[in-house]
Amino acid sequence: xxxxxxxxxxxxxxxxxxxxxxxxxxxxxxxxxxxxxxxxxxxxxxxxxxxxxxxxxxxxxxxxxxxxxxxxxxxxxxxxxxxxxxxxxxxxxxxxxxxxxxxxxxxxxxxxxxxxxxxxxxxxxxxxxxxxxxxxxxxxxxxxxxxxxxxxxxxxxxxxx
Amino acid sequence: xxxxxxxxxxxxxxxxxxxxxxxxxxxxxxxxxxxxxxxxxxxxxxxxxxxxxxxxxxxxxxxxxxxxxxxxxxxxxxxxxxxxxxxxxxxxxxxxxxxxxxxxxxxxxxxxxxxxxxxxxxxxxxxxxxxxxxxxxxx
Numbered sequence: 001x002x003x004x005x006x007x008x009x010x011x012x013x014x015x016x017x018x019x020x021x022x023x024x025x026x027x028x029x030x031x032x033x034x035x036x037x038x039x040x041x042x043x044x045x046x047x048x049x050x051x052x053x054x055x056x057x058x059x060x061x062x063x064x065x066x067x068x069x070x071x072x073x074x075x076x077x078x079x080x081x082x083x084x085x086x087x088x089x090x091x092x093x094x095x096x097x098x099x100x101x102x103x104x105x106x107x108x109x110x111x112x113x114x115x116x117x118x119x120x121x122x123x124x125x126x127x128x129x130x131x132x133x134x135x136x137x138x139x140x141x142x143x144x145x146x147x148x149x150x151x152x153x154x155x156x157x158x159x160x161x
Numbered sequence: 162x163x164x165x166x167x168x169x170x171x172x173x174x175x176x177x178x179x180x181x182x183x184x185x186x187x188x189x190x191x192x193x194x195x196x197x198x199x200x201x202x203x204x205x206x207x208x209x210x211x212x213x214x215x216x217x218x219x220x221x222x223x224x225x226x227x228x229x230x231x232x233x234x235x236x237x238x239x240x241x242x243x244x245x246x247x248x249x250x251x252x253x254x255x256x257x258x259x260x261x262x263x264x265x266x267x268x269x270x271x272x273x274x275x276x277x278x279x280x281x282x283x284x285x286x287x288x289x290x291x292x293x294x295x296x297x298x299x300x
Binding site: 045048049051052053055056058059060061135136137 | 171217234235236237238265266268269272273275279
């Protein structure tokens with residue numbers, strides 16, 4: 001169905017719009033960081049709202065690993081129509097979520113073409129995960145890396161005070 | 162019917178608190194504040210006691226001579242507290258649960274409103290009207 005594509009198009013336009021605004025004001029390098037943080041901030045707020053809706057009727061989570069499993073399965077299915085393919089942890093607050101066919105990157109390429117443009121399109125999703133986790137009580141830092149499209153890895157590092 | 166309804170944020174400050182007999186408002190604020198201790202106790206106790214499913218509905222927190230206080234916590238650690246009058250017919254458990262469910266649904270809607278920043282007091286008219294419907298009709 002065409003439903004999945006709606007968000008992908010909207011997301012592409014969002015990224016384009018934010019970068020266009022910055023470009024028209026000149027000075028590419030310094031502003032790249034603000035673009036990424038703007039996108040991440042948008043994802044953060046959306047993640048908070050989404051989590052409120054998704055966890056409405058489910059029981060409380062036992063521990064951090066339980067929360068991460070929820071993100072990998074239910075949350076990812078609701079947002080991207082598939083589960084995370086691989087979750088790894090070092091049991092000390094760092095988790096790596098690997099998605100072998102990330103929904104927002106599938107149309108780019110099947111290998112290394114356009115690799116340098118990929119991070120822009122991952123910022124929103126990083127914010128999404130960070131917002132979701134923050135509303136569940138876990139403060140963390142989420143980064144993403146792509147080595148071979150369309151697979152990508154999200155690294156979540158939980159900040160323990 | 163509820164006499165006072167409060168929504169309390171993760172950091173334990175009120176996001177929304179409203180009571181029906183406006184005169185005695187401070188007393189209700191105090192009741193809700195003290196009930197927070199009971200809520201915290203229940204949340205931490207359940208965590209240690211049973212490792213399996215934790216219920217989000219906390220039930221009767223404590224009864225005073227005039228009022229009964231019920232609580233519910235969400236997965237995002239937002240707490241809902243309902244103070245109900247003991248004098249009229251005792252409310253059954255399912256009625257209280259359905260009130261909490263409605264509160265939770267309206268709160269989720271408020272959360273998804275892009276003009277609402279998480280952490281601000283709730284100023285949504287829709288939320289207000291839903292709460293008014295649940296409160297005592299005449300004081």
